[in-house]
Amino acid sequence: MFAAQSAESAAASQQPEAYRYPRPIWRVIVAGQDVTGEVRPRLQSLTITECRSDQADQLDLVLDDHDGRLELPARGVSVRVLLGWESTGLVDKGTFEVDEVEFSGPPDVITLRARSADMKSALRTRSARSFHGTTIKAIVETIAKAHGLTAVVGTFGNTKVQHIDQTDESDLAFLNRIGKRYDAVATVKDQRLLFLPIEHGKTASGKDMPTVTLSRRDGDRIRFHIADRDSYTGVRASWQDKGKAKRRHVLAGVIGNAKRLRQLYASETDALEAARAEWARIRRGMATFEMDLAYGRPDLSPQTKIRLPSIKAPLNEYTWLNVKLVHQLDGNGLTTKLEAETAEAADARAEDEAQPGGDLPAVDIEDAD
Structure with a gap:
């Protein structure tokens, strides 16, 4: 059905608006190259899983390889995905990095599994250090700067922290341990390190999400x-x-x-x-x-x-x-x-x-x- 999009779109444009069915639209960009046209006739499923907290968003892409012409992609390749509808346009769901590749059959299919590129491995590397006489905002900004990210902190940013140790845990795990005390969550979106109250929905820029x-x-x-x-x-x-x-x-x-x-x-x-x-x-x-x-x-x-x-x-x-x-x-x-x-x-x-x-x-x- 995806390969015939142009013909279907032309036919749909001739139908009265009341009889048109909603049509999904999408784009897949690999290593900066738009490969939507190549992927379309082979796509079996595209799944994006988004979670709260320090869990990385995940992309699962299942492609038909009945003719054996698909090459197995290298791990670490970036994949950007946009999803939406013809009537409302595309929504950028972010950039992912391929970390798992699977081939199975028959029927022959290739499954790519990628995780949010924002969740850098360095953020998950264990380390140890201490913070004295500081604030939540200062701690988040220190960690964000170390990873080339911009810090976005909630209203409790000026809360004083007398002393806290990071003991053999990743920066994300450390921030979420602090967050547990203040009912907050740490995550990374669009090159921003967010540390925000769970109950206050915020965008990556720190703005309130609409209900x-x-x-x-x-x-x-x-x-x-x-x-x-x-x-x-x-x-x-x-x-x-x-x-x-x-x-x-x-x-x-x-x-x-x-x-x-x-x-x-x-x-x-x-x-x-x-x-x-x-x-x-x-x-x-x-x-x-x-x-x-x-x-x-x-x-x-x-x-x-x-x-x-x-x-x-x-x-x-x-x-x-x-x-x-x-x-x-x-x-x-x-x-x-x-x-x-x-x-x-x-x-x-x-x-x-x-x-x-x-x-x-x-x-x-x-x-x-």
């Missing part, structure tokens, strides 16, 4: 799951009060069946941030949502917020946050599968902190021992 509205007719399969909201009532974290030589605790949420963090924090502020971040993660994960979009949405990306106003309660009561997206182009067209969790924890946290005696108080409790 997308979806309806039942946009998908052909929906799955909603909600967990027991009473399983945890909050999160408890401990810190060492050196002045009084006592261990104290803070609580995010309410006393009851509170999850207890094992780490002992250096200050009340550090403990409270960690407790709040973990409580936000728990609340987000209480409800999850999956949807298969028959009409693919390559414009969606992780951290995009979604509303479902026309779908039954309680799905329409939440704002959802994309966690994972799989865009697939094959003989059936262009589709998107999305996985999301609730973004309500962020809104609830803002309300709680604004009201004395709210759901996230700082509770100071002395240990009896």
